[in-house]
Amino acid sequence: MGGETILQMREIQKSFGGVKALKNVSLDVKRGEIHAICGENGAGKSTLMKILSGVYAHGSYAGDIHYDGQLRQFLGIRDSEDIGIIIIHQELALVPMLSIAENIFLGNERARNGIVDWEVSYSKTRELLRKVGLADDPATEVGALGIGKQQLVEIAKALSKDVKLLILDEPTASLNDNDSEKLLSLLLDLKARGVTAIIISHKLNEISRVADAITIIRDGATVDVLDCKGGNVDEDRIVKAMVGRDMADRYPRREPRLGERLFEVRNWSVRHPTQDDRMMIKDVSLHARRGEVVGIAGLMGSGRTELAMSIFGGNYGRGIQGEVFVEGRAVDVSSARQAIESGIAYVTEDRKGCGLLLDDSIVRNITLANLGAVSASGVIDEHREAVVAEEFRRKLHIRCHTVSQAVGNLSGGNQQKVVLGKWLFAGPDVLILDEPTRGVDVGAKYEIYTVINQVVEEGKCVVMISSEMPELLGMCDRIYVMNEGRIVGEFSAEDASQEAIMRAIVRNGGN
Incomplete structure (x- = not known):
């Protein structure tokens, strides 16, 4: 063998x-x-x-x-x-509302004359489940199983196909x-x-x-x-x-001028939205100072986005526990509105699905998170809106014909600048950026990095989540490393390297 x-x-x-x-x-x-x-x-x-x-x-x-x-x-x-040859993807291909037996033989039913033979199906399912160490009833709905058992059901399904x-x-x-x-x-x-x-x-x-x-x-x-x-x-x-790839000098230089602690998360824990027995974020604590760019590194599934979304208005998970502090005082972040009022903004990794109204104009998108600043007595001042949008178009170098143009017609990099403009207009002290340069060309990346530096030079702080380690190393003053919902490492800019970050991840797998 x-x-x-x-x-x-x-x-x-x-x-x-x-x-x-x-x-x-x-x-x-x-x-x-x-x-x-x-x-x-x-x-x-x-x-x-x-x-x-x-x-x-x-x-x-x-x-x-x-x-x-x-x-x-x-x-x-x-x-x-x-x-x-059978593949089991990271996102399991099971149908939650169907039983274990129905999932195992979906598209490969045990039937006679076009009618499913349930006795044979259940018997074969029990045999397959024994091979993978499961004793569950074949009639059990897959959605009622934990993720570990679902993974084993996928393998049982592979065995049914003579893998x-x-x-x-x-x-x-x-x-x-x-x-x-x-x-x-x-x-x-x-x-x-x-x-x-x-x-x-x-x-x-x-x-x-x-x-x-x-x-x-x-x-x-x-x-x-x-x-x-x-x-x-x-x-x-x-x-x-x-x-081990070379890093080019693609990041604008900045002399860090760090102030007092501005943002802090203490003992933050979050459960999966539908699986109460599954902890997604496990007792995470982190902080950022005025003038500081703090990175969060980690591989897919490490919990970075779930952490950010749960902090910003509880937009992910259930049973959220922990405390958030801004300028040393505890703040309520249980809704997006309260998070914004507390000085926290979150730029989502999914700009098209969650960050923008693609059919609406640049003007409307930029002012969306702070309508009170462009309205009086509940009526929006459209002239004031246009002036604000024009200011951010110049400041962020948004390439467009006019600020009345639909955001959906812009390039990915310019769409990302509009998202940034929206949250900068909200005036946050704490800006959380989730994959801020995903799908953005090199030139637009540099401009976004310049905006990030401007934000912290104004005495605010940025928490940046990125899957690109060279980006974190090029931009951040300090980097936290997440794996499986925990902080498993913390590095200063001087001590951080791709090898050190990856080593923290792989050596803490399953811990």
Whole structure:
């Protein structure tokens, strides 16, 4: 077992709208092994696995896939499943209102003459559930199960399709310690039964326990392959390979002039909105001083956005506990209005879905969060509105024909500037930015960075969430690191590095 190569992917390339997600990736997996794929957010890991599983059809990418000795050209996910390649995505593909049995055999029903045979379906489901260590009733609605059990149901579904190669994308990202342990043990059990597995993960403690080999992808290319059978996994080598790209000088310079503590969060905890037994934010404390840009680093699922949204008006989660202070006094942030009145603003990562009214004008979007400043006796002064919008157009270099133009017709970078303008007009002391330069070109990024520097030079503070570590390192005076809903590291600008941040993440996985 583990000697013969079952999968070869050669020189895989994939583009989205002219942007190369995969430039030149090769992958070799041996039969009966657990092969880990590591890399930062956006490295191309999930894209590669979607190509392998047929989610991205042959013809939409360049390169070759050889599986079980044959050249394969999958036109859809059904083609890959027919030969035993099954993918379980990070976002589980289960239907909450259907039973376990219905989910397992959805699209593959056990039927006679077009009628579902429930006796056979339940019997087969019980057999499959035993294999993954579950004793639940097959008639139980999947929505009533915890996320850990749902993950195991997905694996049972894969077993029902006679899986030969199981692909798991960040399978433990949403699991607690106990459920993660069960899943890893099941993977080792499946390996003993001859199932080959590919696991995408950033948790080196888990990878070192189960992986026989590791392929590391960076910026859409394979950069290193490690054989783990010979001994312990070299964490430093993995971290360096994951983040070892050059940083260009793309950030406006600023001399920090830090004042007193302006913003503080103490012992903040948040439960999942629908799963009361699942803590999403776990006793987080952080602070920011006047004139300071504070970063929050972390991988997908670490809880960064959930933290920000829960602080800004309780817009995420249930059972929120903890305290928020502005200028040393406790403030009520239980609604967005109260958060704004307390001097806190939040620029969402989803500018199109949550940050802007795309069909409305630049004018209306910029004044939306502070209508009281452009109205009298409840009537909006449209001339005053236009003057304010024109001021922010000049200040933020918003490229448009007129401030009456619909925001939906602007480029992504200019839309982001409008979002910033809206919250700057609200006059906050604390500006929380969630992925402020996502989908923005390099020139617009620099202009947004300049605005951030201007905000803190006025004696305010900025809390910046970003998946781009070079951005955090280039802009922040101090960086917190989150993983699995906790703060797992804190670095000054002098001590921060991509390696140090990634090491804090992977060495605290599951802690």
